[in-house]
Amino acid sequence: SQTIHQWPATLVQPVGSPLSLECTVEGTSNPNLYWYRQAAGRGLQLLFYSVGIGQISSEVPQNLSASRPQDRQFILSSKKLLLSDSGFYLCAWSKRGGSSYEQYFGPGTRLTVT
Amino acid sequence: GNSVTQMEGPVTLSEEAFLTINCTYTATGYPSLFWYVQYPGEGLQLLLKATKADDKGSNKGFEATYRKETTSFHLEKGSVQVSDSAVYFCALRLNQAGTALIFGKGTTLSVSS
Numbered sequence: 712s713q714t715i716h717q718w719p720a721t722l723v724q725p726v727g728s729p730l731s732l733e734c735t736v737e738g739t740s741n742p743n744l745y746w747y748r749q750a751a752g753r754g755l756q757l758l759f760y761s762v763g764i765g766q767i768s769s770e771v772p773q774n775l776s777a778s779r780p781q782d783r784q785f786i787l788s789s790k791k792l793l794l795s796d797s798g799f800y801l802c803a804w805s806k807r808g809g810s811s812y813e814q815y816f817g818p819g820t821r822l823t824v825t
Numbered sequence: 826g827n828s829v830t831q832m833e834g835p836v837t838l839s840e841e842a843f844l845t846i847n848c849t850y851t852a853t854g855y856p857s858l859f860w861y862v863q864y865p866g867e868g869l870q871l872l873l874k875a876t877k878a879d880d881k882g883s884n885k886g887f888e889a890t891y892r893k894e895t896t897s898f899h900l901e902k903g904s905v906q907v908s909d910s911a912v913y914f915c916a917l918r919l920n921q922a923g924t925a926l927i928f929g930k931g932t933t934l935s936v937s938s
Binding site for chain 1: 861867868870871874925927
């Protein structure tokens with residue numbers, strides 16, 4: 712069966728510090744991978760998605776970046792965090808192919824920027 | 826553009842009450858539709874889905890029917906439980922390779938005993 716891991720689970724970082732969140736998927740190959748952010752009291756915002764190694768599409772211009780160094784690894788980064796980067800970050804994967812494939816979400820990382 | 830609109834929450838119900846959470850969408854083509862649930866402090870879990878018009882998705886007593894004529898996918902449950910308290914997200918996915926889900930803003934459900 713497939714599983715998706717995220718770490719760390721929680722993180723408190725000062726403004727201006729760097730960020731690295733990691734997501735890995737097990738039990739499948741060639742997945743589509745996604746990063747979402749959920750700010751307090753708001754819905755989910757798609758940040759990045761990837762259809763393959765080194766292929767990243769950005770949905771929202773911001774100070775975050777994403778990389779996919781391996782097929783089942785997706786990393787979200789920032790060089791300098793802003794207060795507005797606080798939120799709940801969710802990684803997800805789906806099978807490649809048609810729209811009927813649902814996305815499976817990881818447990819999330821709660822980031823607080825102080 | 827493509828979007829999902831959900832009813833504003835929070836929705837507060839007593840145990841065994843009937844639940845409806847409205848969801849309407851705007852999309853090009855024929856999207857697939859989903860309901861996800863998020864329990865406190867956790868990630869999202871798929872609750873049910875429908876991939877074409879008139880399909881009914883169902884799971885754990887929840888149901889939703891894909892209504893193309895009204896562009897709706899309302900979530901219903903005949904008798905809610907305290908354990909159903911969570912945030913519910915309606916979402917669509919376009920029939921294009923690599924596209925992500927487009928989510929509504931979520932509806933918080935609180936069920937009391």
